[in-house]
Amino acid sequence: MYRVWNFVAEYSLLLIIGAVTALIWANTNAESYHHFVEFVIWDHAPIGHLHDGHRTLTLHYLVNDVLMALFFAIAAKEVWEAVILKNGSLRGKKAATPLFATAGGMFGPIGVYLGLAMLMGSDTYQAVANGWAIPTATDIAFSYLVGRLVFGAGHPAVRFLLLLAIADDAAGLIILAIFYPSGDLAPEWLLLSAAGAFSAFFFFNYLPRRMDRGNQDRPNSTRIRKLFGGLPYIIGGCISWYGFMRSGLHPALGLLPIVAAIPHADRAFGIFSAAEKHLHDLLNVMEHALKHPVEIVLFLFGLLNAGVELSAIGDATWLVLAGLIIGKPVGVLLFGWIAAKPLGLGLPQGMRIVDLVVVGCVAAIGFTVSLFVASVAFDVGPVQDAAKMGALFSFGAAVISIIAGKVARVQKQEL
Structure with missing residues (x-):
């Protein structure tokens, strides 16, 4: 049904390689790593960071603010098709409960993150409060991959997870635009x-x-x-x-308006759909052309943003992890239950309430977008590094998801 394995290999393998390389480099020679990240490409440039009254184009700015716009354009393309096209996955009653669960999967992490920060004291709260959006993210590719491993490719919870992840991406783009100006x-x-x-x-x-x-x-x-x-x-x-x-x-969102302007297909086949490679509308053709460039961009993004020294682990690390690993499952369960039962919207046939907990655990893999939000939520320094470490550690949610699936006695369903 879906080419998730190919998608992960194409879009995420180089990202992981870049992130691992950055971690090793930063923990063996931090000075050279940070010099590389902030390498000045063009001083007094027409674009870049404002510095002493003029703009400076650094390697970090080029990747995070310019080239990552291509990645967010692809994410926006999937969201746009899910919302606007016939058979779009975020249209109609079928999307109602996943949308409620998405809201829970955002409010839950925010509540846990800020609530624990307040318990840690006012100084900690003031230092980390701006990172509230970091644990709201869900990494679509990795979460979907783990979802297939836990539920099996044919389980209705996998489709539910996909809808949740797409809606989460859409909400994340809005949050970046409104709350994190550059x-x-x-x-x-x-x-x-x-x-x-x-x-x-x-x-x-x-x-x-x-x-x-x-x-x-x-x-x-x-x-x-x-x-x-x-x-x-x-x-x-x-x-x-x-x-x-x-x-x-944030200029990384700068291509979002143009996505809606490009001629697109009449029907949506869904993210990871093998059928999309046969579509010749301009929107899909341009997405296919961006595939290899975006692979390289994600490698560079991992290389320039994941270089955190292990000594940087701090309060923000545990807050991000708690928001993801505790807040996501609780929020998804609570809001999903409200939608399914009191509101009578129901769950997909073959899906149980307890499956919502497992879906929430899988959705707790923040990684790519969490890492990006951490880089814009805090200035360069120990708090940003600690928050990034939390985003990287969110990979641990994969193990938790497998354990949760065993405890919940999930019956895997293959296609």
């Missing part, structure tokens, strides 16, 4: 982002389709596609990214 807000620059996306959509998508109305051959749309390909959307994406960067919103 600088002083200048929202008027978002008009530039909107103009870039709207112009590409209107002149190269909507107008040709409008001219082709009633003509099944679609000559105008075909001519525009042959002449320009994805170039108008690449230019529109660059304009949109620049608008985000100047607006103060």
Whole structure:
């Protein structure tokens, strides 16, 4: 049904290699590692970190703020198709209970994280409070892989987990945009982002389709596609990214507006679907073209962000882990039960209430997005390093999930 193994190998294997390399490097020669991360590519650049009144483009900024926009664009593509297309996985009643569970899987970690931080004292709370969103994340690829191992590929809980993870990604993008700006807000620059996306959509998508109305051959749309390909959307994406960067919103989200402007398929087949490789709409074609570049980007992201010295383990580490490993299962269970029972929305046939606990344990693997949020929630220093260590340690949720599956007597169902 799904090519999850290929997806993990394609998008996550290099990420793991980069993260492991960073950990080894940072713990054997921390000075050279940090010098590499902050290597200055271009001083007095038109983009980059503000430094003494001018912008400096460092290697870290290039990867986290520029190139990671490609990764978030792919995530946004999956969310967009799940919401807007016929048979989209986040449409209709089938998505109601997973959406409730997603809310629980976010509020639960936030409550545990901030609640424990308050118990640790006001100084600790003030130091770590801004990291409340770190444990709300769910790593789609790794969680889905572990979900298959625990439940079997044919179990309805795996589909439930996938819906939860997609919705979690969507909420995470909103949280990053609203609560973690990269600088002083200048929202008027978002008009530039909107103009870039709207112009590409209107002149190269909507107008040709409008001219082709009633003509099944679609000559105008075909001519525009042959002449320009994805170039108008690449230019529109660059304009949109620049608008985000100047607006103060995190520029890694700068390609989100252009995703909705690109011509897309009429039906959604779902993330990891083998059928998507046969689709030739421009949105899928551009995603396929980004596959290998994004692999390299994720390797660089792991290399530049996971280099934490083991001595950095601290309060933020345990708070992130507690939020994920305790808050996720509790939140998913509570909100999922409310949706399924009191609200009468039900669970997929063949899925039990106790399975929600196991789903919550699997969803506690934060890794990629948790690591990213940690890098923007805190300034460079011991608190950021400690929070990143918590994101890395969240891999331990895989072991907990397998144990939880045994305790809950999950009956694996293969396809």
